[in-house]
Amino acid sequence: MTARRILIADDHPLFRQALRLAVSRAAPDAVVIEAGQLGEAVDAARAASRLDLILLDLRMPGSEGFGGVALLHAERPDTPIVVISSADEAEAAPRARAYGAVGFVSKTADLAALEAAVARALAGERDVASDLPPTDDMAVRVASLTPTELKVLLGVLAGRLNKQVAYDLGISEGTVKGHMTAILRKLGVQNRTQAVLAARAMDVHFAD
Template sequence: MKYTFVIVDDHPLFRGALRLALTSKASNVEIIEIGDLESAKALIEKSTDIDLVLLDLSLNGVGGLTGLISLRALQPLVPVAIVSATEDAVTIRAALALGAAGFIPKSSSPETINEAVKAILEGEIWSPLLGDEAGELDPEMVELIMCMRKLTPQQGRVLGLMADGMLNKQIAHELNVSEATIKAHVSGVLYKLGVESRTQAVIRLARFKEEVLL
């Protein structure tokens, strides 16, 4: 059986290192390397034969957890594993709560990377956390994560642009859609985040960013 893995990382040297780790003990692996989130979204949206996506947590200024939400919304059945130099327990737990199939530290040996990938392909959730360290997120963070998971990819983009201080007209221009469409997205964002104003929505997003590397 042949496997297709997509490595999404903006650092070509790390993509090469990960490719080497994944192909060193297997000849039945096809590797697709992508350097930005938008290209990854375009590929994943139209492809039906991807077995695993390995997503960098910090990608071209776009947080991996935001990217994780977007990619899983496009293809919920394609497992997405976070690969990161950040290894704090809160970020790992948040990634897994958002639906990551695993969290692989960039400091992992090739043997550990292959072990993690093998486990994920067998349907397991891979985590470097053990015992008490695995712990649980506090209830407020769990509630925030559940709200974030409800957002569609476009709603997530709109929320991010709202956080940048853009008005509806500016967001519409940025996303090349009508202002009426943006108003509808904003309403959807407010409803799913359980808030009544743009300011409150941005505050909720900021609270999330304070806790994890979004």
């Protein structure tokens, strides 16, 4: 049987070490891939022939709130994502689910809780959502974007012009405009400004 492969994406080496320990206890056979920023995580997710689980920090270099969850889910829609974050769980957990995550664990949780979350996700289980607030429609629409559309939208959110986004992604400005047209349609908005307001739905407030 092929060893399971798990991606840990967090910019803090000590917390990655804690997550590796949780993984080793829940899945001793697993091969762990580490990433310290969102770009590295996306590249690793895209390159992996098999990926059984992604453990993702919301707040890391290259990540815009829930944009990292949406982007990785778009890249690997069949791979469960568990968000590990210092964000307020009552607010962040249901929103993380809307962007494709199957679970949420606070960074204040102990090792046993991390291990249990890994085991649940690998078993195909999702967090119970019955007593959590409903997700908003715009989050679902953002989650429907393709990986490239999400990258374009995140570039727009960062204040980049079309030609700058084109340079960043290695595509033509005309292609960026085409993606923007698709983004506006999928989000149900009329212009770039409204798309920026929609993208801000991916933001989240973090604990100190």
